Amino acid sequence: MTPSTATTLTPGARRILEVASSLFYERGIHAVGVDTIAAESGVTKRTLYDRFGSKDGLVVAYLAERDRRWRELVVDALEAAAPDPSSRVDAVFEVLATWTAANGRGCSFVNAAAELPDPAHPARALIREEKQWLRERFADVLTEGGVADADAVAATLLLLHEGAFVVLSAGQDPDAVSEARQAAGAVVRASLGSAGDRAGRGPHGSTS
Amino acid sequence: MTPSTATTLTPGARRILEVASSLFYERGIHAVGVDTIAAESGVTKRTLYDRFGSKDGLVVAYLAERDRRWRELVVDALEAAAPDPSSRVDAVFEVLATWTAANGRGCSFVNAAAELPDPAHPARALIREEKQWLRERFADVLTEGGVADADAVAATLLLLHEGAFVVLSAGQDPDAVSEARQAAGAVVRASLGSAGDRAGRGPHGSTS
DNA sequence: TCCTTCCTTCACAGGTCTGTGTAGTCTACC
DNA sequence: GGTAGACTACACAGACCTGTGAAGGAAGGA
Structure with missing residues (x-):
């Protein structure tokens, strides 16, 4: 059990990633906007961009x-x-x-x-x-x-x-x-x- | 060789379908807008909607x-x-x-x-x-x-x-x-x- | 001549998209 | 006390999205 990528994330980033993972998978990548992800994570869009740089960055994560x-x-x-x-x-x-x-x-x-x-x-x-x-x-x-x-x-x-x-x-x-x-x-x-x-x-x- | 679906289409509709087919396949459905399809078909958006009803209709076609x-x-x-x-x-x-x-x-x-x-x-x-x-x-x-x-x-x-x-x-x-x-x-x-x-x-x- | 079909032109509604700028708060740690 | 990091709040830019409304031109058949 090596410390996973997830462990190094800030609490907000972890929530963003969980929500994005679920939404991207269920609805598709193009079909989900960053506004939705931020809102469902209980986080502002600013935080999302500060953590992942871009939507593409979040997709890769x-x-x-x-x-x-x-x-x-x-x-x-x-x-x-x-x-x-x-x-x-x-x-x-x-x-x-x-x-x-x-x-x-x-x-x-x-x-x-x-x-x-x-x-x-x-x-x-x-x-x-x-x-x-x-x-x-x-x-x-x-x-x-x-x-x-x-x-x-x-x-x-x-x-x-x-x-x-x-x-x-x-x-x-x-x-x-x-x-x-x-x-x-x-x-x-x-x-x-x-x-x-x-x-x-x-x-x-x-x-x- | 039964007369295919394509044969019953108007010339404009056939061009729309050809262009949409190519673009949807190459770039993905969500990534291609109806404006692009209409423009590349040499047809107005009005014609596209008159022929196929909606983007979904065009996707099905x-x-x-x-x-x-x-x-x-x-x-x-x-x-x-x-x-x-x-x-x-x-x-x-x-x-x-x-x-x-x-x-x-x-x-x-x-x-x-x-x-x-x-x-x-x-x-x-x-x-x-x-x-x-x-x-x-x-x-x-x-x-x-x-x-x-x-x-x-x-x-x-x-x-x-x-x-x-x-x-x-x-x-x-x-x-x-x-x-x-x-x-x-x-x-x-x-x-x-x-x-x-x-x-x-x-x-x-x-x-x- | 009349009527239908196909298609054009163009403006517009109402919304969503990604991404940024500015300013400020809260907490933990040194 | 000072500082850094995480995060909030919120407005905004500029583009793109699907879909509609109104008006009219051109061709072909009855």
Whole structure:
């Protein structure tokens, strides 16, 4: 538990960030004005600009804070899981299930990317890194589990993970996460199977 | 080839829709004002409101038109493909490759969903139907190909398809679509293998 | 000739947006 | 007592937002 970014904030700044985080996520970034954020934080606009410099600065802080909280969950889940690749990958998808249960509006990074087309926007780097980080966690788990083509399998797992987020929120399929979880399990088992023999049962074949 | 929605539009309305489509997609819906759209279409704001009623009406028309064009591509590709499930599923992912090459800002429906949180917004129904439609096309192809658990496999294919879109645009991984295409091929082959033929190369084997 | 459709021109209402300038208060700490 | 930091209060700039009202021109069909 390293002292988080949140700890270094002044009380007003922390309230601003909490309110902004909630409003940006629920309503969208462009749809929420700084006046609203300041009012709901019980703070003046002056304070908001003194703390975060600009609306963009606040947006970046919002994404960074969500990123931090989510990574913490993933890291903790990976440490708590049984050491075999199937269990560890499944733990990541369980975090997704928990996270989406409390965050019904999809992935804040994907949503932010939709609203911030400028590739030079500082938030875009955060978004890119978030996806890459998860992919690397998958690859680590698979490599440590002895999977040969860990990078390729990790790529597939990332696709399933992100696909679940989108199909759940935009497509409104309530089973998306559990579908992804099952498919991920099948992919991991197939990749473990192919380490020894190349047969590979189907992704929807018999489970335990 | 049924006469499309576009054909019934007046010349001015068609220009408005073309411009709005381009601007909404490239910059986002909230970020583009009706003044800009009217000006770039060489049309007055009055005409825009006479044709589409409101900005929301124009947004719905924009999404419906993109939906129509994309479905046309998918239907054509499915008809042109060899009749086996692997080829037909691959054809859908080839459409995705073509489409994303010309549409670098991700899925317009996912982006719209990010900007339109209200579940009652008419665009949300379009978005939900679009994802469902693709899933049903996958399920049809698999059922006709004799796959037993066609629905579950179709769900996985949809996850890979949507995941590719997101990882490409938000995650900025240029290989996302081809990764999804390969993974989809492996999933389909595995599901076929578990029905009849036992070919089952690994999930990351050679593709043609 | 009349009527409809499409579109133009232009002003305007009423609001919201991000961001700044100025002045001053309260609290904690040295 | 002095000082620094956090915060309030509030007006304001300048731009942009969606949407409407009133009046009229031009083309094509009945």
